[in-house]
Structure formats: structure tokens, C-alpha cells
Amino acid sequence: MFYQIKQYIKFLFKSTNQHGVHSPFIYNIVTQCFYDKKNYQAYKTLWDYRKSLLKNHTRVNVTDLGAGSQVMKQKERQISSLAKNAGTTNKRAQLLYRLSSYFNPKNILELGTSLGIATSAISLGNPEAHITTIEGCPNISKLVLEQFSKLNLENTHVINGNFKEEIKKLSSNAYDLIFFDGNHQKEATLHYFETLLTTAHNDSVFIFDDIYWSKGMTEAWETIKNHPKVSVTIDTFNWGFVFFRQEQVKEHFRIRV
Numbered sequence: 001m002f003y004q005i006k007q008y009i010k011f012l013f014k015s016t017n018q019h020g021v022h023s024p025f026i027y028n029i030v031t032q033c034f035y036d037k038k039n040y041q042a043y044k045t046l047w048d049y050r051k052s053l054l055k056n057h058t059r060v061n062v063t064d065l066g067a068g069s070q071v072m073k074q075k076e077r078q079i080s081s082l083a084k085n086a087g088t089t090n091k092r093a094q095l096l097y098r099l100s101s102y103f104n105p106k107n108i109l110e111l112g113t114s115l116g117i118a119t120s121a122i123s124l125g126n127p128e129a130h131i132t133t134i135e136g137c138p139n140i141s142k143l144v145l146e147q148f149s150k151l152n153l154e155n156t157h158v159i160n161g162n163f164k165e166e167i168k169k170l171s172s173n174a175y176d177l178i179f180f181d182g183n184h185q186k187e188a189t190l191h192y193f194e195t196l197l198t199t200a201h202n203d204s205v206f207i208f209d210d211i212y213w214s215k216g217m218t219e220a221w222e223t224i225k226n227h228p229k230v231s232v233t234i235d236t237f238n239w240g241f242v243f244f245r246q247e248q249v250k251e252h253f254r255i256r257v
Contacts, residue, residue: 007212015254016066019168025245026042026234026253033102034095034236035055040180042124046093048152053083053115063137065125079115079143088117092238095257096179100125103205111163111192112182112209121183122179123153129176131156134166136182167195175199181209186216194196200229206242211235225252 011020018030063075069224088096100122107131111121113135122129132158135141141160148156159166163182178196180189189208200206211221221240225233231248234241236257 003215004212007218008237011212011235011254012256015237015256017256018124020226021255023232023248023251023253025243025248026251026255027048028230029102030235031254033098036098040094040097042121043094044096044184045124045151046097046121047090049120049147050083050090050093050117052082052115054205056080060139060143062140080245082140083115083117087115088121093117093121096121099207100129100177100185103177105205107175108132108177108179109170109173109175109196109199110179110181111134111167112180113144113158114140114181115185116147118179118181119144119156120153122177123156124220127155129155132159132170132227133157134159134161134163134182136160136162161173163192168191171195171198173199174201175204176201177205177207179207179209184210184213184217186214186220189220190223193220193227197227197229200223200244202244202246204244208240208242210238211240211252214238 017029021027021030028246032137058079059076059179060079061075082201096118104126108122108129108131110133112120112132113133113234119133119138138160141158180192183189208221210217212218224230224242229244230242231245231250232243233252235252235254
């Protein structure tokens, strides 16, 4: 936790808003998506979904295939605790909704379904998209399948399995958007990035969650930023955005969201 606080203070000093952005591409993302203040109807759906999870005291055995939770160490956990400590917050879910609507990706991959709040936000933002989401825990996978059915999210396909094994089967696909929200370890993150790099095209966007979760995750983020195929990145502290636009001069941005 101390590491994250220290990094956040550094981020505040080095970051900017739209007034410090001279790239039209990034400026439009910041002003039309990041800072979009409209109150979309889907926000209530996402809020109600998260609220129902926070009220759900059912206990499930959780299989952590990644770094695990920094808060919850026990295997058997209440759904409400998972929603509180590991589920996507309302603010981030709303941003994911806007991102999905703004970029209009047709083929989407998510590593780490968790309770499906982020998946739901992406789906609601672009109902025409095809979403594949991978969850390592079989009990959580079963839960979210039931929830997605209640929300009528028919464009989402849930895979239960190990990220490393499952992404091998998907590496020949082309993805417009990939949300990396699972194993928060340096080596694993870099492996997923390298494996799925073959799925990226000029207009793809990769989003990495919790890039300041640990020193190792920050090191992984720096390695990704400097990859020769990466042209532009946005660091919002919670998330790292990666773009592959060949027409764009290589540049890194820190934006307060």
C-alpha cells in the first residue's frame, strides 16, 4: 500500500489534463471520453448490478491463479466482500462503458472476468461487439454466467481456464480492445502482452489494470511502453492504455481522470 501511495503522489505532480495535450488523437479521447460528464442510462444498470453483489452474502470457494488479493487471503469468501474489495468500482465501470462506446471495438478480449462488472460495462457500451472473457475460478465463472443471463448480455462468451493456456488458443485472432485485469505479476503480464501482441492491429487498444499495484507491475508497464510496436501510451494511474498507431509519433502521456 505504501508503494502505491508514493507512486500516486509522483503521478499527481507529473500528470496533466486536456490542456497539456497537443496530440489531436489523445486530446479527443480525453475530452470526449475520459471527461464526458453525461449521465448515461447504463450507469444505473451498472450501479444496480454492483449493489446487488454488495448485498449478496453467499460464500464461494475462490481459486486465485494470479497474484491474489492484497486484502482477502481466505479461500472461502462472500460475494459481497469480493464486490467491495476486488470488484470494479462505479467510477471505473462508467469509464469502461464510455471507452467501449467511444472506440466502438467489434472484437474484445478480457483477462479476468471477476464478478463481471467490467465485462458488463464494456458490453453495455457496445452491444454489437463480441466479447470473450477469461476467468480462472470455476465458481466465479458459474456465478457470472448466471448474472450475465439476468442482464441479457448475449454478446459475451465466458471461458473458465488458465490465462496462459487459453490465450494460446486465441493468439491467431484479431482484437480491437483487450482489457488485462487478471494476474497482477510482472512476468505474467509481460507474457500475456507478448503473446497477444500478434492479435493487435493499427487501431487496437490494450488496457492494463493496476499498473502501480506493485513495483513489478510498474516495471512491466515501463517495458510495455518501450516496446518498438507501441506508439502511444496513456497512464491514468489506475490503468495504462497502449496504442499501436503507426501514423503516431511515439509519445507517453500521464492524464488525471
